[in-house]
Amino acid sequence: MLHIPWYVAGPLMGLVVTATYAVANRPLGALGSYAQVVDFVRQQPVKEIWRVWYLVGVILGGTAASWIFGIPEIVNSYGKLGSLLSAPLLLPLLFVGGICIGFGARWMGGCTSGHGLCGTSSRSVGSFAATISFMASAIVVTLLIHKLSGGIL
Amino acid sequence: MKTVGLGLGLVFGLVLTGAGLTSYDLIHQGLLLEDASMYLIMGSAVAIAAAGLWLLERIGWVTPFQGPLKIMRASLERKHIYGGILFGMGWAITGTCPAVSAAMLGSGTVYGGVVICGLLTGVFFFDVRRRSGNVLQPLPKLEEMIAGGVTTAIFDVDNTIAKCNIVDFYLFIERKRRMGWNWRLFFLTFVLRAPYYLVLNFISRELFARWFVNRKFQSFRYEELDMMAELFFQEELRHRLITSTCEFIAQLKARQIQVILLSTNYNLIVKRFGAYFDVPFICHKVINNGDHVIFDYWDLASFKERQIQSFPKNSIGVGDSKFDIPVLNHVTYPFVVANKPKSWFKTLNRFPWLLDPTVKKV
Numbered sequence: 202m203l204h205i206p207w208y209v210a211g212p213l214m215g216l217v218v219t220a221t222y223a224v225a226n227r228p229l230g231a232l233g234s235y236a237q238v239v240d241f242v243r244q245q246p247v248k249e250i251w252r253v254w255y256l257v258g259v260i261l262g263g264t265a266a267s268w269i270f271g272i273p274e275i276v277n278s279y280g281k282l283g284s285l286l287s288a289p290l291l292l293p294l295l296f297v298g299g300i301c302i303g304f305g306a307r308w309m310g311g312c313t314s315g316h317g318l319c320g321t322s323s324r325s326v327g328s329f330a331a332t333i334s335f336m337a338s339a340i341v342v343t344l345l346i347h348k349l350s351g352g353i354l
Numbered sequence: 355m356k357t358v359g360l361g362l363g364l365v366f367g368l369v370l371t372g373a374g375l376t377s378y379d380l381i382h383q384g385l386l387l388e389d390a391s392m393y394l395i396m397g398s399a400v401a402i403a404a405a406g407l408w409l410l411e412r413i414g415w416v417t418p419f420q421g422p423l424k425i426m427r428a429s430l431e432r433k434h435i436y437g438g439i440l441f442g443m444g445w446a447i448t449g450t451c452p453a454v455s456a457a458m459l460g461s462g463t464v465y466g467g468v469v470i471c472g473l474l475t476g477v478f479f480f481d482v483r484r485r486s487g488n489v490l491q492p493l494p495k496l497e498e499m500i501a502g503g504v505t506t507a508i509f510d511v512d513n514t515i516a517k518c519n520i521v522d523f524y525l526f527i528e529r530k531r532r533m534g535w536n537w538r539l540f541f542l543t544f545v546l547r548a549p550y551y552l553v554l555n556f557i558s559r560e561l562f563a564r565w566f567v568n569r570k571f572q573s574f575r576y577e578e579l580d581m582m583a584e585l586f587f588q589e590e591l592r593h594r595l596i597t598s599t600c601e602f603i604a605q606l607k608a609r610q611i612q613v614i615l616l617s618t619n620y621n622l623i624v625k626r627f628g629a630y631f632d633v634p635f636i637c638h639k640v641i642n643n644g645d646h647v648i649f650d651y652w653d654l655a656s657f658k659e660r661q662i663q664s665f666p667k668n669s670i671g672v673g674d675s676k677f678d679i680p681v682l683n684h685v686t687y688p689f690v691v692a693n694k695p696k697s698w699f700k701t702l703n704r705f706p707w708l709l710d711p712t713v714k715k716v
Contacts, residue, residue, distance in 0.1 A: 204372045204373075204374065205369060205372035205373045205374075206373075207373065207391050207394040207395045207398065208394070208398060210369050210370075210372065210373035210395050210399075211394060211395040211396070211397065211398025211399040211401075211402070212398055212399065212402045213365070213369045213399075214366065214369055214370075214395065214399035214402075214403075215398065215399040215400065215401065215402025215403040215404075215405075215406065216402060216403075216406065217362055217365050217366050217369070218399065218403040218406070218407075219402070219403050219406030219407060219410065220362060221362055222406075222407055222410060222417075222423065222425065223406075223410055223415060223417060223423070224358050224362075224417055224418060224419060225355070225358070225359075225417065225419060225420060226417045226419070226420035226421065226423055226424060227420070228426075229362065229366070230452075231451075231452035231453035231456060232452050232477075234452075234456075235452060235470075235473055235474055235477050236477055236481070238474060239474060239477045239478050239481055240481075242474075242478070243478070243481065243482075250356065251355045251356050251358065251359035252359065253359075254356045254357075254359035254360040254363065255359040255360065255362055255363040255366075256363060256456055257360060257363060258359065258360040258361065258362060258363020258364040258365075258366070258367060259363040259364075259366055259367035259370070259453055259456040259457050259460065260363075260367060260456050260457065260459055260460035261360075261363070261364055261367065261460060262363060262364040262365065262366060262367020262368040262369075262370070262371065262457060262460060263367045263368075263370070263371045263376065263456065263457035263458065263459065263460025263461040264460040264461060264462070265364065265367070265368050265460075266367065266368045266369075266370075266371030266372045266457075266460075266461060267371060267460075267461040267462055269368075269372075270371075270372055272371070272461060272462075278463070278465075279378050279463065279465045280377060280378030280379040280382065280449065281378065281379055281382065282378055282382075282449065283378070283465070291465065292465075292468055294447065294448075295447075295448055295465055295468040295469050295472065296468055296469075296471060296472040296475075297447070297472065298443075298444045298447035298448035298469065298472060299444065299448060299455075299468065299469040299470065299471060299472015299473040299474075299475065299476060300444070300472045300473070300475050300476040300479070301440050301441065301443050301444025301447065301472075301476065302441055302444035302445060302448065302450075302451065302452065302455075302469070302472070302473050302476060303444075303452075303472065303473035303474060303475060303476020303477040303478075303479075303480070304440060304476035304477070304479055304480050305437045305438065305439070305440030305441030305442070305443070305444055305476070306437065306441050306451075306452060306473075306476075306477075307437070307476065307477050307480040307481065308433055308436060308437030308440060308441075308480060309433055309434045309435075309436075309437025309438050309441060310428065310433065310434070310437070312441070312451055312452040312453070313445075313451035313452070313453065313454075314366075314451070314452070314453045316434075317396060317400075318396065318399055318400060318403060319403070320427075320428065321400050321404075322399075322400045322401075322403035322404040322406075322407055323404075323407050323425045323427060324404070324427070325426075325427035325428050326427070326428070326429055326430050327427070327428030327429055327430050327431060327434050328427075328428055328434075330430050330434040330435060330438070331434035331435075331437065331438045332438075333438075334434060334435045334437075334438025334439055334442065335437075335438035335439070335441045335442040335445065336442065337438075337442065338438060338439040338440075338441070338442025338443055338445075338446070339385050339441075339442035339443070339445040339446045340385050340387065340442075340446075341442075341446075342442060342443050342446035342447070343382065343385035343386055343446040344385075344386065346446060346447075347386055354382065
């Protein structure tokens with residue numbers, strides 16, 4: 202479902218990253234938003250409230266895109282994974298995957314947007330290492346899943 | 355600021371969804387190396403953002419909300435690798451990342467919400483763990499220490515002030531002597547030989563000193579080595595000073611506390627630190643013996659421990675590793691400069707205070 206070709210989407214995302222630095226002096230990381238939410242739940246001081254608004258923006262942006270481009274509302278589907286597994290299996294799997302993402306991202310101090318986009322474009326050594334690490338890990342695990350599922354996934 | 359955040363999020367979410375990144379199949383095929391669009395998007399985004407940030411830094415951009423633009427850059431740490439491996443696993447399983455799962459939820463895939471729940475749980479676990487691991491005492495105030503009668507501060511400079519050791523110095527000399535391919539070839543063979551030295555160092559530092567230091571350096575003349583040490587300090591070590599240690603030394607000196615550098619390294623290098631901070635130092639010596647040098651390492655093993663005992667007990671001691679803790683227990687105010695997790699000190703009865711080891715860019 203490519204409604205925006207890569208040569209438009211990529212540069213646009215690059216501009217958003219630059220704009221965030223230009224306005225907020227901070228990297229654009231979705232992980233930070235989640236950390237703010239967790240801080241709020243844990244009754245810790247929420248330092249960057251704008252990050253929560255950013256997250257709300259991303260969600261609304263998703264809604265807007267599916268409305269503009271007429272992406273059908275696929276309420277309970279999840280690509281190939283969704284067609285392979287039924288909900289009782291899929292839900293725990295996604296939840297555990299989510300925990301891996303959350304814990305791992307907090308551990309390395311950023312996520313795909315924080316390290317992968319902002320960190321690498323600001324030529325930060327730690328971010329390059331993190332990006333190489335998670336890319337390599339993701340590719341290896343995906344290939345492993347591909348092998349284990351007998352090529353279905 | 356809130357509106358700006360919302361606006362940026364809107365655009366980002368719109369592009370993410372529009373580009374199809376919220377689709378599990380696209381990400382999965384990308385990670386299977388069957389579809390390049392994910393990499394093309396990321397690559398072009400990084401290229402544009404890198405150019406944009408370079409320009410902003412170049413023109414000295416001032417942000418409307420947070421003052422002049424100051425981009426923070428992370429130096430390489432283990433957490434980046436370990437965290438990345440775990441993150442990659444989660445990414446491979448779910449096919450989304452934090453931003454994409456939000457856009458996914460917005461575009462109507464309710465399962466994206468499940469990922470978000472897991473994600474929040476993961477972040478929660480990490481934050482709780484980090485907080486409960488904090489067993490360190492708060493840093494004491496300098497005034498309190500002075501009121502306690504402290505007159506001396508001993509700094510271990512093996513690693514604290516700069517990450518420097520004798521292997522670094524050796525490589526620096528070889529790089530200066532060899533050029534281009536000669537150096538690259540040498541470096542490659544050195545990397546292949548390195549495990550052998552590491553094993554020696556692991557068995558005994560004294561063995562390492564005898565085998566490595568003596569064999570590598572004894573062909574040099576003293577003046578030559580001295581000149582190289584000066585160059586090494588000017589070109590490398592000066593840029594690796596640790597901010598918190600430098601500030602600490604400056605504060606102590608301002609309060610008329612005597613600062614002494616203590617190191618198992620050799621005087622050629624340590625005297626540069628002494629001159630830089632304008633403080634005395636205690637270390638091993640390189641002896642000038644006409645056309646070659648002799649490294650004095652007869653008491654390497656207990657050097658620091660014996661030296662520190664010659665100072666009053668009521669002193670400040672600053673070390674940089676777990677191995678310094680036995681030494682630091684001879685003083686009343688032990689500090690360790692380390693970016694290790696707090697659980698690192700768990701097994702020890704006595705917790706030294708931690709200083710943040712931010713590396714100073716001079």
